[in-house]
Amino acid sequence: MDKKKILTVFSGGTICTRVRNGVMDTDKSASSALIDFYKKSSSFCKDEVSFKEGESFHILSENMSIRNWNRLISYFAKNIEEFKNYDGIIVAHGTDTLAYSTALFSLLLKGFQVPVIFVSSNFPIMNEDGSPNEQANGSDNFKAAVECIYSGLASGLYATYKNPKDGKMYLHKGAHLIQCAIYDDNFYSKDPVDITDFKGELLKGLWQEKKDGKDNMLILRFKDTCLKGGILKINPYPGIDYSLYKLDGVRAVFHGTYHSGTSPVIINQKDKEYDQSSVLYLIDKCAEMDIPFYYSPSLTGEGFSVYASVPYIENHIVNGNNPVILYGDTDELVYAKLLIKYSLDI
Incomplete structure (x- = not known):
């Protein structure tokens, strides 16, 4: 053999x-x-x-x-x-x-x-x-x-x-x-x-x-092109200030989560206001600059649910631009998908 x-x-x-x-x-x-x-x-x-x-x-x-x-x-x-x-x-x-x-x-x-x-x-x-x-x-x-x-x-x-x-x-x-x-x-x-x-x-x-x-x-x-960067990957942490992120040259933003699929929304329930400590602030900045925003919260399906912060993000539509919610993939895989997508314009 x-x-x-x-x-x-x-x-x-x-x-x-x-x-x-x-x-x-x-x-x-x-x-x-x-x-x-x-x-x-x-x-x-x-x-x-x-x-x-x-x-x-x-x-x-x-x-x-x-x-x-x-x-x-x-x-x-x-x-x-x-x-x-x-x-x-x-x-x-x-x-x-x-x-x-x-x-x-x-x-x-x-x-x-x-x-x-x-x-x-x-x-x-x-x-x-x-x-x-x-x-x-x-x-x-x-x-x-x-x-x-x-x-x-x-x-x-x-x-x-x-x-x-x-x-x-x-x-x-x-x-x-x-x-x-x-x-x-x-x-x-x-x-x-x-x-x-x-x-x-x-x-x-x-x-x-x-x-x-x-x-x-x-x-x-x-064979005739190459992988291109420009994907900004952000992970949340206590005290994050989204006003510090400059988006010039960014092709897309990929926002990760805590282990439970959450990120800081921090919204005043009375008047629905939020500041730069809320991910909604970043979504607004992305919409103003026409930069796609991707969010990968958690697994879904039978036996799974999401925390209340996720619908806030999913439904936060600004100037017709709404966040893209990606379920079920690892952060590493989502990042790779976005690199390929924006390198090949697919």
């Missing part, structure tokens, strides 16, 4: 770093070590897969800017036909912006008939002397990605990650992944699959998408 062919792309991040004199930085040797360590692992399919090392970008993920995203997008867009010849693609990426990148590429590569799995690490996978770092989960995450591809994981965009908190390995849909909390090395999503005790049959029928036979991936539209 022919070996499964896997392309590895090294965007950077901790998983592609090496410690030298107490400083972590991206290093080509760490990228190659990821494959070398896998070949020496206990993986049940290590003799049944072959690797091709693709591009290395050496980007620490805290530096993942629109410009650096465009480098990755251009690489995929220009080589997408070749990439169809692989059984799977593994992208090594840092943890700081992992959920943003998986959200973005889950949209750009929707319809691509090859599974793409993002992997990362909580610590550098190599010690200073080049030996494996036993604290790091990066090699385990890479091993899990290879085994998923070998076992026939359906096409789609995923992340494999072993949470230090419970020691379990999870397979996440890239579109559902959320950023881990500060000083925390655990990732979560709404529908993770525990693949700790991996068996190939776990993947049978998992997340199968209907194929329409059309080659209409959004990534193809970025």
Whole structure:
């Protein structure tokens, strides 16, 4: 039987770093070590897969800017036909912006008939002397990605990650992944699959998408253009002053929420007045400058409801401009959708 062919792309991040004199930085040797360590692992399919090392970008993920995203997008867009010849693609990426990148590429590569799995690490996978770092989960995450591809994981965009908190390995849909909390090395999503005790049959029928036979991936539209910024993302906090936000050059505003799907409305019920501490003030500013305003409050549907502040926002129509309320997606996915929308004018 022919070996499964896997392309590895090294965007950077901790998983592609090496410690030298107490400083972590991206290093080509760490990228190659990821494959070398896998070949020496206990993986049940290590003799049944072959690797091709693709591009290395050496980007620490805290530096993942629109410009650096465009480098990755251009690489995929220009080589997408070749990439169809692989059984799977593994992208090594840092943890700081992992959920943003998986959200973005889950949209750009929707319809691509090859599974793409993002992997990362909580610590550098190599010690200073080049030996494996036993604290790091990066090699385990890479091993899990290879085994998923070998076992026939359906096409789609995923992340494999072993949470230090419970020691379990999870397979996440890239579109559902959320950023881990500060000083925390655990990732979560709404529908993770525990693949700790991996068996190939776990993947049978998992997340199968209907194929329409059309080659209409959004990534193809970025062969001749690029991702553009201009999306202002705001999260609420006590004492927020919306008058401090200058909207010159802003193409759209995306307002996040507290965990309960709320933001400060702070309205005087008697005369319906509000000041710059109310999100309604920002909505007014957006309407005056003809800037679309998006708000992502919470899940809805059976068993869910919203707080009273949400209808105030939803019904606050100024000069015919009304806020767009987006339910059910992660903030990371909404932000990615807006970047694509206003880059392609769709």
